[in-house]
Amino acid sequence: MKKVYGSAAEALDGVLFDGMLIAAGGFGLCGIPELLIAGIRDAGTQNLTVASNNAGVDDFGLGILLQTRQIKKMMASYVGENAEFMRQYLSGELELEFNPQGTLAERMRAGGCGIPGFYTKTGVGTVIAEGKDVKSWNGQDYILEEGIFADLSIVKAWKADETGNLVFRKAARNFNPPAAMCGKVCIVEVEEIVPVGSLDPDKIHLPGVYVHRIIQGDHEKRIEQRTVRKREEA
Template identity: 60%
Template sequence: MNKLYPDATTALADIVADGQIIAVGGFGLCGIPEALIAALRDSGVRNLTAISNNAGVDGFGLGQLLQTRQIRKMISSYVGENKEFERQYLAGELELEFTPQGTLAEKLRAGGAGIPAFFTPTGYGTLVAAGKETREFNGKMYVMETALVADVSLVKAWKADKAGNLVYRRTARNFNPNVATAGKITVAEAEIIVETGELDPDEIHTPGIFVHRLVHNPHPEKRIEQRTTRAAKEA
């Protein structure tokens, strides 16, 4: 099975649609699937529910899809420095499901592992627990959280082989591995793509069985650095 596609637009063309749940890897601006996010924006799909730790910044990362009003709901743990994210939420234009960061990671991991729900002490006695089942275990109260499964997951790897085995780098491992397993269809972009068998099995973070499509996007961090520098100068 050939998982390698010529570009991000082609990789997403027949699998994204209005109203889908899209999970996106990355942490802040680190390890985000830049090419795939741009292709998703250009596809014109709307009314998306986006699962991501945050939504990038204004005009970058998922911030692009907020500006084009393609996201109807965010499931995230952090608004961050994204002014448009904040504005849309406070104006009632964007639905937001705030989730503690560790709980968000576990909800994605559970979804990928086929676990429908789990109990966590995080959020008990706060608004996070409103409307959710609570239960006592060994004298401590816990909140039941349901798993997250995405119609399409978009992830960023540092290196991949043509079978879809992925290696992440540094903090890109914070959410990308869980997002990769939680997607019904997972598309990965990678800076480096090697032949199948060239990766040491011990260095693989996401096995290729979870990855359906692969796109080569060499050294996007350089473009991030250039855009961030240019934005800072313009500000």
């Protein structure tokens, strides 16, 4: 099965459709699938629901899909750093489903494992629990959260072999693995594709069984919040 494609446009061909649910990896601007996001923008796919930790910044990451009004709903745990996100939400242009961060990650992982739902204490007694089933165990309440089964997963990894075995680098190993797991189709962009057999099996973070298509490319790697101090004089 061929998994390596020449570009984001080629990898996305035949996969995108209006109204689809996309699970996107990354945390802030770390480990985001920027090439695939740009490919979705260029394809013009509309009315998207996107499950992701956040929506990037105004002009980068998922923020560019907000600028083009291609996202109708975000399923996210953090909405800071993006003024356009705030503007669209407060004006009623964008639907928002808040998730506690761990709950969102577990919803993705659960979907990837074929688990339709799970109970958690996180969110009990808050607006997160409104409209959700509540059960008690040992005198404590738990709310039902549903697994996420996405039409498409878009993720960013450091290395892949040609069968799709993935290695993530440091903090980029955040939402990427669970996001990759929960999509009916998973497309991965990587910095390097290596021959089959060259990756140490003990160092593989996600097996290729979850991965359908791979692209290699150059990445901008922006810093979301650059904080520096003045140079101390000698």
